[in-house]
Amino acid sequence: MSAVAISTNSDHYDVIIVGAGPAGCSCAMALKNSGLRIAIIDKHQFPRDKVCGDAIPGRAIKFLHEIDPHFAARLAAFTEKLPTRSTVCYYNNKKLDFTWTLEAYTVTREHFDNFLFAHLKTSKDTDTLEGIAISDIVRSENGYSVIAKDSNKRYDCTMVIGADGINGVTAKKLTARHMDRKHHVAGVRAYYSGVTGMEDTCTEVYFDRKYLPGYFWVFPIKGGMVNAGMGILSDIVVRNKINVKNAFYDFIERSAVLKEKFKNSKHIGTLQGCGLPMGSRWVEMSGDHFLLVGDAASLIDPVSGDGIGNAVLSGKLAAEQVKQCFASNNFSAAFIKNYDRVLYKRAGAEMRRKTKVLKTMARMPFLFEAAFIVGQNRVIKKFMK
Numbered sequence: 273m274s275a276v277a278i279s280t281n282s283d284h285y286d287v288i289i290v291g292a293g294p295a296g297c298s299c300a301m302a303l304k305n306s307g308l309r310i311a312i313i314d315k316h317q318f319p320r321d322k323v324c325g326d327a328i329p330g331r332a333i334k335f336l337h338e339i340d341p342h343f344a345a346r347l348a349a350f351t352e353k354l355p356t357r358s359t360v361c362y363y364n365n366k367k368l369d370f371t372w373t374l375e376a377y378t379v380t381r382e383h384f385d386n387f388l389f390a391h392l393k394t395s396k397d398t399d400t401l402e403g404i405a406i407s408d409i410v411r412s413e414n415g416y417s418v419i420a421k422d423s424n425k426r427y428d429c430t431m432v433i434g435a436d437g438i439n440g441v442t443a444k445k446l447t448a449r450h451m452d453r454k455h456h457v458a459g460v461r462a463y464y465s466g467v468t469g470m471e472d473t474c475t476e477v478y479f480d481r482k483y484l485p486g487y488f489w490v491f492p493i494k495g496g497m498v499n500a501g502m503g504i505l506s507d508i509v510v511r512n513k514i515n516v517k518n519a520f521y522d523f524i525e526r527s528a529v530l531k532e533k534f535k536n537s538k539h540i541g542t543l544q545g546c547g548l549p550m551g552s553r554w555v556e557m558s559g560d561h562f563l564l565v566g567d568a569a570s571l572i573d574p575v576s577g578d579g580i581g582n583a584v585l586s587g588k589l590a591a592e593q594v595k596q597c598f599a600s601n602n603f604s605a606a607f608i609k610n611y612d613r614v615l616y617k618r619a620g621a622e623m624r625r626k627t628k629v630l631k632t633m634a635r636m637p638f639l640f641e642a643a644f645i646v647g648q649n650r651v652i653k654k655f656m657k
C-alpha cells in the first residue's frame with residue numbers, strides 16, 4: 273500500500289507516537305518505510321527502567337518477527353537476554369509445569385526497551401525525541417497538537433498514537449475513561465541476587481490462598497539475578513486493606529519453598545510498585561485522528577499478567593490502520609474503529625473468556641486447587657498459557 277504523506281512543514285508530522293515502550297516502538301517499527309513522517313516522543317532518556325517482571329512473552333517475540341524481517345538477526349546479537357523454556361507454578365505443595373514452544377526471554381526492561389528504541393534511531397523517516405514529557409494534546413484543524421510540558425513547544429500531526437502506558441496523558445485527554453479497580457492490578461517488584469534453586473531457563477510462579485487470584489513470581493535474569501514480584505487485584509487490595517509491599521514479604525514467609533530459596537539472598541535496590549491495566553474490560557481505544565496502544569489501551573492479559581504481547585500486537589495493528597487512513601485520506605472515528613474490531617478479534621475475545629474463568633476460580637479456591645490436580649491435562653494447560 274502506498275501512503276500519502278501530507279506534511280511539508282518541519283514541525284508537522286504525519287504521525288506522532290507518544291511513548292517509546294514496547295507498544296510505541298513496535299508501532300514505529302511497523303510504520304518504517306511507509307513514506308510517512310513519524311516522531312516518537314518519550315519523557316525519559318533511554319536507557320530507562322520500567323517496573324515489570326521482565327518476562328518477554330513468546331507472543332511479543334513472534335509479533336516482532338512479523339513486524340521486522342531483520343529482527344531475528346538483531347535479536348541474535350542482543351546478549352542481555354536469557355531464554356525461557358518452561359514455567360513452574362506452585363500452589364499448596366502442588367506443582368504444575370509448562371514447556372513453552374514459542375521463543376521467549378527474560379531481560380530487564382532497561383535493556384529490552386533500549387534495544388527496541390535504539391533501532392528506531394537508525395530510521396531516517398522517524399524522529400526519536402527523548403526527555404520530552406507531553407502534558408497536553410489539543411485538537412487542531414487537521415489533527416492534533418501535542419504540547420511539551422517544560423518548553424510548551426507544539427508538535428503538530430495528523431494522527432496521534434497514545435503509547436504512553438498506564439499513567440500517560442493520551443488516554444486521559446482523548447477518552448472519558450476512568451480507572452476501575454476491578455480491572456486493575458497493583459504490582460510490586462524487586463531484584464535479588466543469591467536466590468538458590470533456580471534454573472536459568474525456567475520462570476516460577478507461586479499462588480497462596482490468602483492472595484488469590486494474585487500471584488508471586490520469581491524470574492531469573494542474566495548475571496545470576498532474579499526479578500521477584502507480586503500482583504493483586506486493586507479491588508481486593510482496597511477491600512481487604514492490603515499493603516502490597518508488606519504482602520510481598522509476607523508471601524515469601526508463608527511459602528516454605530520461597531523461604532528456602534530466599535534464605536541467603538540479597539535485596540538489590542528498592543521494592544517498586546506500578547499498576548497493571550487489565551484487558552478484562554474493553555475500553556475506548558480510538559477516535560477521530562487517534563489510536564491508543566498497549567497499556568494506554570488497557571490490554572494486559574488478566575490471567576498471565578503479560579502486557580508486552582498485546583502491546584506489540586496493538587502497535588502492529590495500529591500501524592496497519594494508520595497506513596489505511598493515509599491511503600484513503602480518512603481519519604474519522606468510524607473508519608479507525610476497524611482497529612478496535614481487529615484487535616478485539618485477535619486478543620479481546622480470548623481475554624474475556626479467560627476473565628470469566630478466573631473470576632469463578634477466585635470465588636471458589638477449591639476449583640483453583642483442582643486445576644493443579646488435573647492441571648497436567650492438555651486442555652487446562654492450554655488455557656493457562
Ligand SMILES: Cc1cc2nc3c(=O)[nH]c(=O)nc-3n(C[C@H](O)[C@H](O)[C@H](O)COP(=O)(O)OP(=O)(O)OC[C@H]3O[C@@H](n4cnc5c(N)ncnc54)[C@H](O)[C@@H]3O)c2cc1C
Binds near residue numbers: 326439567572581
Ligand atoms: C509489576 C509489573 C510486572 C509486570 N510484568 C510483566 C511481565 O513479566 N511480562 C509482561 O509481558 N508484562 C508485564 N507487565 C506489564 C508490562 O509492563 C506492560 O504491559 C508494558 O510495559 C506495556 O507497554 P507499553 O509500551 O504500552 O507501556 P510502557 O512500557 O509503560 O511505556 C510507556 C512509555 O511512555 C512514556 N511516557 C509516559 N508518559 C509520557 C508522557 N506524558 N510524555 C511522553 N512519554 C510518556 C514512558 O516513559 C514509557 O517509556 C508488568 C507490569 C507491572 C506493573
